[in-house]
Amino acid sequence: MNKKVGIVCYPTVGGSGVVATELGINLAEKGYEVHFISTTMPFRLKRLYANIYFHEVEVANYPVFKHPPYDLSLANKIAEVIDREELDIIHAHYAMPHAICSIIAKQMAKREVKIVTTLHGTDITVLGIDQSLQNMICFAIEESDGVTAVSESLRKQTKEVFNTEKPIEVIHNFIDQVDPSIESPSRLKENLGILPEEKVIIHISNFRKVKRVEDVIQSFFLIQKKVPSKLLLVGDGPEYSNMRSLIRELGLDDQVIFMGRQDNIQDLLTISDLKLLLSEKESFGLVLLEAMAQGIPSIGTNIGGIPEVIQDGKNGYICSLGDVDDIANKAINLLNDDKLWKDFSTHAKSYVTENFDSKTIVKQYEELYDGLFT
Ligand code: GMT
Numbered sequence: 001m002n003k004k005v006g007i008v009c010y011p012t013v014g015g016s017g018v019v020a021t022e023l024g025i026n027l028a029e030k031g032y033e034v035h036f037i038s039t040t041m042p043f044r045l046k047r048l049y050a051n052i053y054f055h056e057v058e059v060a061n062y063p064v065f066k067h068p069p070y071d072l073s074l075a076n077k078i079a080e081v082i083d084r085e086e087l088d089i090i091h092a093h094y095a096m097p098h099a100i101c102s103i104i105a106k107q108m109a110k111r112e113v114k115i116v117t118t119l120h121g122t123d124i125t126v127l128g129i130d131q132s133l134q135n136m137i138c139f140a141i142e143e144s145d146g147v148t149a150v151s152e153s154l155r156k157q158t159k160e161v162f163n164t165e166k167p168i169e170v171i172h173n174f175i176d177q178v179d180p181s182i183e184s185p186s187r188l189k190e191n192l193g194i195l196p197e198e199k200v201i202i203h204i205s206n207f208r209k210v211k212r213v214e215d216v217i218q219s220f221f222l223i224q225k226k227v228p229s230k231l232l233l234v235g236d237g238p239e240y241s242n243m244r245s246l247i248r249e250l251g252l253d254d255q256v257i258f259m260g261r262q263d264n265i266q267d268l269l270t271i272s273d274l275k276l277l278l279s280e281k282e283s284f285g286l287v288l289l290e291a292m293a294q295g296i297p298s299i300g301t302n303i304g305g306i307p308e309v310i311q312d313g314k315n316g317y318i319c320s321l322g323d324v325d326d327i328a329n330k331a332i333n334l335l336n337d338d339k340l341w342k343d344f345s346t347h348a349k350s351y352v353t354e355n356f357d358s359k360t361i362v363k364q365y366e367e368l369y370d371g372l373f374t
Contacts, residue, residue, distance in 0.1 A: 003088040003369060004033040006081055008074070008098045011042040014206060015286035016120040019150070019173050020093040021045055026176075026362040028052045035085055037078055039070075043263055055081050071097045078105035082113050089369055091116045092144075095123040096133065099140035114372040116365075117144040119168070121283025121304070124158050138162050145372050148365075151305025154283040169368060172308070174361035175289045175352060178266065185271045192230075192257055194271070199229040199335045202272040202296075204265055204287045205279075207237030212301075214239075214246055215278040215324055221250050222328035227335045232268060234259040269294045273341070274331055280321055282306050292316075293352045297334060297344035299327055309356075315348035 005027060009020030021042040024034040028051045035053045036042055045052065057077045061068040078090060078101060090105065090113055092098035099117040106113055123137060141147055141164045148171040149155040155168045186196065194200060201220055205211040213233070220231040233243070233256060247256050262268065265287075269275075275291035275298040284305040288298050292309070298316040300306040310316040317330040334341055 002031045002033070004035065004086060005369070006035045006037055006078065006085070006087045006090045007093070008037050008078060008090060008102055009042065009093040011036075011038040011040045015173070015284065016093050016118075017042055018044055018286060019118075019120075020091075022174070022176060022358065023091075023362065023365060024052060025049065026358050027365075030362070030366075033085075035081055035087060037074070037081055053085070071101050074098075075101040075104040075108070078102055079108035082106075082109040083111055086111065087113055089114050089116060089372070091118065091365075093118050094120055095137045095140040099144055100136060103140065103143045114145040114369075115143070116146040116148070116368065116372070117141065118171070119147065119149045119154055119158060119283075121150065121154055121281070124154060124161060125281045125283065125304070134162065138164055141168075142166050146368050148368065150284040151308050153305045153308065157304075169364075171364045171368070172356055172361060173284050173286050173289060174356050174358045175286075175293050176358045178293045185267075188267055189271050192232075192271075194230045194257075195228070197228060199227055199273040200232060200271050201229055201274045201276060201331070202232045202234065202268060202291070203276045204234040204290075205237070205277070207235050207239040207243065209239060210279055210281040211237075211239070212278045212280055212322070213243050215322055215327070216276045217243060217246050217250065217252070217256070218324040219276060219278070219327040219331065220256070221252060222324065223331050223335070224252070224255055226332045229255070229273075229335070231256045232259055232272065233257070234262050234265060234268060236261045265290065266294070269296055272296050273335060274299065275316075276327070276331075277301070277306065278319075278321070278327065279303055279306070285309055288316075289352055289356050292348035295345040295349045297341065297348055299330060311347070311351060315344050315351050 007024045010017045021044040028034045028049050033051045037055045057074045059068045059070045059073045090102045092102040102115045147168045155170050203216045277300045282304040288309045300310045301321045302318050312318040319327045
């Protein structure tokens with residue numbers, strides 16, 4: 001009989017929430033009973049599935065609490081769901097705080113349950129650097145029954161930073177086959193004020209400092225001098241206003257289109273010719289897969305898991321962090337060479353299908369789950 005799996009994740013727009021939700025949907029389609037435990041319904045969970053349940057974590061907020069105790073409310077809810085729904089596995093996405101809360105819940109619950117933790121990056125590459133949290137993250141890793149990392153780079157970094165004994169399996173992020181786009185690309189381009197002959201460069205992120213959106217803009221500044229083009233900036237976050245100012249300073253107001261947060265980026269990718277992800281920290285870069293699955297070549301930095309997704313010179317380019325001249329030169333060369341672009345585009349699609357298809361990757365999670373019960 002298929003197992004009952006509880007998935008604990010951040011429901012908001014962001015790679016880890018997308019991966020957790022898509023995993024749940026794929027498992028449900030294979031007959032698992034899936035229980036999402038989160039503060040709000042994961043945003044990609046748009047359809048109704050008979051065997052997917054959602055359990056809302058309500059955070060108590062009494063005046064005596066200086067900070068609402070999200071972690072405790074979550075642990076309590078996980079324990080409650082383990083017992084009531086007779087779960088076999090809790091799959092926590094992020095060590096901090098989701099794995100920790102799951103471990104507390106396991107101790108509270110009356111039923112034996114296995115904990116699987118998937119490391120997505122920031123818990124290791126950002127929080128891991130904070131000494132005060134290191135012991136806690138170590139504890140989450142060692143006490144989990146199974147641990148995965150979304151890239152080899154993240155697995156290596158976790159071992160180096162935490163020196164943990166627990167084996168960490170690399171299970172890359174994945175993508176479902178892309179549905180045909182509903183919007184007509186030429187109409188969408190026209191609606192956005194992009195001329196038919198203009199190339200479209202796209203960047204999608206949460207505009208945190210680590211994403212180095214300023215490098216995207218500086219690279220575009222050089223690109224647009226040689227290639228008629230527009231830059232689509234999709235997302236929102238702390239660096240948003242600084243980026244607006246930079247664009248004004250560079251006189252790029254008419255050539256950069258701010259799209260804000262978008263749940264459905266597929267149509268925007270359909271009209272794009274090049275994806276830029278120039279982060280200084282990136283454990284994987286799910287947005288790269290989303291672009292490459294649509295045949296959009298990408299340029300990324302030689303950071304974290306990015307080189308596990310982009311094959312330099314085959315389906316995109318890998319450049320050094322901050323080297324905007326090199327990034328721009330490579331982009332100009334690619335955008336001006338139709339044959340090269342088509343080659344990269346074909347390779348991008350096939351590389352994603354061969355290596356990051358949901359069918360292949362979800363099977364790896366299933367094998368991991370099975371292994372916990374033998
Ligand atoms: O990109 C982000 O900063 C959001 C973050 C998240 O929590 O969704 O992304 C992390 O997990 C994604 C899914 O595994 C990865 O594709 C991103 O590379 C990773 N972000 C970082 O490592 C900065």
